Amino acid sequence: MTTLTRWSHACIRLDRGSDxxxxxxxxxxxxxxxxxxxxxxxxxxxxxxxxxxxGVAAAVAAGxxxxxxxxxxxxxxxxxxxxxxxxxxxxxxxxxAGGFDVRVVGEWHASIHPDIxxxxxxxxxxxxxxxxxxxxxxxxxxxxxxxMTPLAGPWLSSEQSIDYVREVAPKRVVVIHDxxxxxxxxxxxxxxxxxxxxxxxxxxxxxxxxxxxxxxx
Numbered sequence: 190m191t192t193l194t195r196w197s198h199a200c201i202r203l204d205r206g207s208d209x210x211x212x213x214x215x216x217x218x219x220x221x222x223x224x225x226x227x228x229x230x231x232x233x234x235x236x237x238x239x240x241x242x243x244g245v246a247a248a249v250a251a252g253x254x255x256x257x258x259x260x261x262x263x264x265x266x267x268x269x270x271x272x273x274x275x276x277x278x279x280x281x282x283x284x285x286a287g288g289f290d291v292r293v294v295g296e297w298h299a300s301i302h303p304d305i306x307x308x309x310x311x312x313x314x315x316x317x318x319x320x321x322x323x324x325x326x327x328x329x330x331x332x333x334x335x336x337m338t339p340l341a342g343p344w345l346s347s348e349q350s351i352d353y354v355r356e357v358a359p360k361r362v363v364v365i366h367d368x369x370x371x372x373x374x375x376x377x378x379x380x381x382x383x384x385x386x387x388x389x390x391x392x393x394x395x396x397x398x399x400x401x402x403x404x405x406x
Contacts, residue, residue: 191402193318193335195394196223198368199239201337203315208288212313212320213239217368220244222397224253229287232257233322234298234310235264238368246270256286256293258309278311289315295326299344318402323366325353333359335402338391339366340378347381354386362391363400 191205198217203210209227214220215238224230224244230253232240240261246268249255254274255265262275278284282293291313298310312319312326317334319326323344336359339345345366354362362382367375375393383390392400 191316192399193363193402194223194397194399195363195365197396199233199320199322199337199339199365201320201363201365202227203287203289203318205288210287210289210291210315212315213322214241214245215239216241218244219396220248224248227287228253229289230255231286231291231313231315231320232261233312233320233324234258234308235260236298236308236323238366239322240264242268249274254286256284256291258311260309280311291315292328294319294328295321295324298323299325299349301344319357319359320365321353325349325356327356330358333357335359335361335363336388337365338362338382340364340375340382340391341369342366347378350378350382351385354382354388359388362386362388364391364393367393 194202196218199213200218201212210229211227212231242264246265249270256276256278259277278293280296284291293311295312298308310322310324312321319333320337336357379391
């Protein structure tokens with residue numbers, strides 16, 4: 190049985206027995222709690238709300254391994270992380286991390302503005318849970334039970350969130366990327382996704398709050 194726990198903004202953790210995997214531990218994350226007992230970390234891209242460089246480098250020094258696009262690994266190496274524990278990934282790769290089967294999908298961060306160059310961004314399909322980072326990456330129909338759905342950001346509109354849920358067609362939506370919003374904003378944006386997205390009410394997890402994936406599928 191797999192448990193999904195959110196640790197603020199874009200960081201989630203998956204636990205299944207002794208297996209554990211953390212995705213996108215960024216500057217809004219309680220790193221000590223999120224990474225407790227976990228030695229496998231996936232990072233979608235280099236932005237600070239998805240990667241707290243010093244904290245993740247410290248986790249690597251304590252024995253963790255990281256899978257991420259090369260720009261993320263460059264930042265970690267510059268912070269002193271052991272290169273042997275850093276693994277570059279790209280679209281199409283299939284890996285085993287923290288006891289979970291993972292498929293790497295996508296290449297680029299969604300556009301913020303035409304004047305800002307695109308950043309490397311991969312999504313991770315962890316068995317049937319899709320974490321897109323800051324992108325609208327999709328996979329084949331029926332492959333996703335739980336979509337980690339970004340709700341707000343400089344690169345994102347409500348229309349895009351709604352259409353993304355419609356395209357992926359998950360069984361459930363769990364909110365990520367919402368640190369930019371007030372409680373009222375979360376309620377408003379979430380209600381639009383619920384009404385128009387087609388996957389029911391988005392699940393908003395407080396920091397450290399969990400759901401069981403099998404029992405709630």
